[in-house]
Amino acid sequence: MIETSAIEPSGAPVACPHCRKTLFTVFPHRQERACEPPVYTDGDMVPVFHSLTDEQRQGFGWDTELMVGKCPFCGGAYFRITALFIDAVPGVIVESVPNRTLSGFEEG
Numbered sequence: 001m002i003e004t005s006a007i008e009p010s011g012a013p014v015a016c017p018h019c020r021k022t023l024f025t026v027f028p029h030r031q032e033r034a035c036e037p038p039v040y041t042d043g044d045m046v047p048v049f050h051s052l053t054d055e056q057r058q059g060f061g062w063d064t065e066l067m068v069g070k071c072p073f074c075g076g077a078y079f080r081i082t083a084l085f086i087d088a089v090p091g092v093i094v095e096s097v098p099n100r101t102l103s104g105f106e107e108g
Helices: none
Strands: 012-015 022-027 030-033 042-045 061-070 077-086 100-106
Touching: none
Parallel strands: none
Antiparallel strands: 012 022, 022 030, 042 061, 061 077, 077 100
């Protein structure tokens, strides 16, 4: 199960799972990088249809992507999976579903 919570106005730092240095900070309407090189170096769209509820499968889109990168501070590898609900009927509120992100890492 994926748990979500609102981002505080003060921001939510996202740190490297290896060295714990902040890579970027996410704010309600923007993000700020803590370093110059890109945080993620590759990515692709991934299917998540089997993880959706019956209601979520009915005519509405999910933009789901896998991003990978290496920490610019320690070189440790990490990944991010983001599932973004897309309202397929502009101007009509279908359901309130927040963006959801899973993060993790692999030894590298």
